[in-house]
Amino acid sequence: MANGRSVGNIMITGLPAVEELSVVAARVRRGVVAVRSADGSGAGVIWDGDGRVVTAAHVVRRGPLTVEDAEGRTYEATLERSDEGNDLALLRIPAGNIEPPAWAFDAPVRTGQLVLAVGNPWAIPGSVSFGIVFGTGEVTPDNRVSLPGAIYADLRLEPGNSGGPFVDARGRVLGIASMVSGGMAVAIPAATVRRFVENVV
Amino acid sequence: MYDLISAGGAMLRLAPSAAVHKGSVLLPDNPIETTPLTQLSDALAEAVQIAARSTVLVNARRRFPATGVAWSADGLVVTANHVVERDDEIGILLPDETETSATLVGRDPRSDLALLRVENAELVPAERVAADTVKVGQIALAIGWPRPGSPMASFGVVSAFVNRRRRRGGGTPLIRPDLVMYPGFSGGPLVNVSGQVIGINSSHLGRDGGMTVPSETVDRVVSALSRDGRVRRAYLGVASQPARLATEIEGSDRVLLVVMVEAGSPAANAGLLVGDSIVAIDGARLRSADDLQAALDAVDVGSRVSINIVRGGESVEVQVEIGERA
Numbered sequence: 001m002a003n004g005r006s007v008g009n010i011m012i013t014g015l016p017a018v019e020e021l022s023v024v025a026a027r028v029r030r031g032v033v034a035v036r037s038a039d040g041s042g043a044g045v046i047w048d049g050d051g052r053v054v055t056a057a058h059v060v061r062r063g064p065l066t067v068e069d070a071e072g073r074t075y076e077a078t079l080e081r082s083d084e085g086n087d088l089a090l091l092r093i094p095a096g097n098i099e100p101p102a103w104a105f106d107a108p109v110r111t112g113q114l115v116l117a118v119g120n121p122w123a124i125p126g127s128v129s130f131g132i133v134f135g136t137g138e139v140t141p142d143n144r145v146s147l148p149g150a151i152y153a154d155l156r157l158e159p160g161n162s163g164g165p166f167v168d169a170r171g172r173v174l175g176i177a178s179m180v181s182g183g184m185a186v187a188i189p190a191a192t193v194r195r196f197v198e199n200v201v
Numbered sequence: 202m203y204d205l206i207s208a209g210g211a212m213l214r215l216a217p218s219a220a221v222h223k224g225s226v227l228l229p230d231n232p233i234e235t236t237p238l239t240q241l242s243d244a245l246a247e248a249v250q251i252a253a254r255s256t257v258l259v260n261a262r263r264r265f266p267a268t269g270v271a272w273s274a275d276g277l278v279v280t281a282n283h284v285v286e287r288d289d290e291i292g293i294l295l296p297d298e299t300e301t302s303a304t305l306v307g308r309d310p311r312s313d314l315a316l317l318r319v320e321n322a323e324l325v326p327a328e329r330v331a332a333d334t335v336k337v338g339q340i341a342l343a344i345g346w347p348r349p350g351s352p353m354a355s356f357g358v359v360s361a362f363v364n365r366r367r368r369r370g371g372g373t374p375l376i377r378p379d380l381v382m383y384p385g386f387s388g389g390p391l392v393n394v395s396g397q398v399i400g401i402n403s404s405h406l407g408r409d410g411g412m413t414v415p416s417e418t419v420d421r422v423v424s425a426l427s428r429d430g431r432v433r434r435a436y437l438g439v440a441s442q443p444a445r446l447a448t449e450i451e452g453s454d455r456v457l458l459v460v461m462v463e464a465g466s467p468a469a470n471a472g473l474l475v476g477d478s479i480v481a482i483d484g485a486r487l488r489s490a491d492d493l494q495a496a497l498d499a500v501d502v503g504s505r506v507s508i509n510i511v512r513g514g515e516s517v518e519v520q521v522e523i524g525e526r527a
């Protein structure tokens with residue numbers, strides 16, 4: 001391949017992998033919102049065209065709640081439900097036309113695969129950070145919280161990333177960022193999020 | 202297997218799944234699209250899987266286990282010296298998660314490497330890459346297996362090659378990776394995107410963040426430890442500093458001025474004196490303390506070398522029997 005250069009066994013021409021990263025980031029950011037509560041701010045992910053938004057429970061413990069979408073429009077949000085055990089909450093905003101991102105509910109998550117996190121760190125909406133999956137499953141972080149099937153990422157998370165998505169190289173949401181534990185970023189997997197939203201007991 | 206893909210607000214329901222929510226379309230999970238980014242992502246996951254075949258869990262300290270790398274098919278395992286706090290009862294979890302134990306073959310605290318032997322095990326030795334194929338800026342992964350379950354990985358780049366000769370007893374260039382060595386990652390491999398081992402990670406080398414001992418150095422330490430149980434390092438017994446002569450000798454005026462001779466050392470026994478200017482060892486010119494260390498690294502303990510010095514304006518050659526650094 002002309003002008004190609006090899007990274008391992010991948011040919012990279014004109015560095016499309018790098019360009020693709022920004023394409024994926026731009027696509028996902030459209031479906032990520034900033035969530036503000038009396039306690040501070042976090043992020044959320046548009047769930048559907050009915051104005052439902054998924055976020056982390058610890059972000060929305062105390063109202064009033066407001067949501068700012070990627071276009072900068074702000075909405076009053078109501079808390080529909082929250083699950084402190086899985087650190088998930090479901091909000092509703094009066095906006096029915098925001099395109100939700102794709103979700104990867106069933107795709108296997110492999111250690112080493114790329115991850116993007118989008119959030120609202122230090123109240124900078126739509127910030128993107130980049131890393132890989134560190135590990136999955138029954139890893140109990142230092143604070144002894146055990147989250148079955150959690151996704152651990154080698155990725156920089158800051159206050160305000162909570163509730164935002166972990167996204168794979170195809171732009172699909174793998175999970176919802178919950179916390180940093182032992183230096184690792186921890187996300188609640190998409191399958192758990194779906195069970196929560198659909199209220200599967 | 203199906204997956205939700207958004208399609209611009211279209212309200213289509215293609216499968217009778219309760220999973221479908223409004224504004225979404227079900228599309229096959231795979232293939233969605235293959236892009237250079239998905240290829241890179243897949244390659245990284247593949248690299249972790251390849252490296253994991255040669256990665257073991259090493260349980261030889263009080264707090265939590267660390268990582269080791271299978272270095273030979275017949276049971277040699279390399280790990281970090283500082284994670285092997287005891288000489289026996291060394292527990293090993295093999296890549297197939299069978300529990301076994303290892304004996305300590307030897308330690309080299311200076312490179313923070315320890316060599317273990319696992320009996321009656323068929324290991325997949327790690328595929329190694331030579332340091333001269335490693336480039337600053339290339340993507341690298343650190344693999345660790347400090348907890349039962351699957352190995353873990355952190356991501357970054359090769360940041361720098363660090364010349365360590367100035368450090369006492371050094372002589373080993375190290376690789377500085379820009380990535381997080383999480384607790385228990387010491388003794389594990391730094392790998393490239395093909396899963397080949399660049400070197401062994403140690404959080405104890407370097408000031409902070411850790412360093413990687415290149416695979417070729419690991420090879421040398423492994424053969425020394427298998428042969429002698431320790432790494433014997435050449436010892437001369439002088440302290441020196443760079444200096445310049447008034448006139449050039451064979452095109453260079455740079456020498457090493459002897460500023461201290463340790464009593465009872467090989468240098469003292471050979472009659473080296475403070476104030477001598479060292480020009481060459483075994484014909485190799487010395488211009489810096491690094492050169493002296495490199496020259497010593499190249500000779501065997503117990504061998505005789507000739508040292509060319511300038512003393513009182515006269516060229517003198519002395520014979521020194523190289524000792525072993527304690």
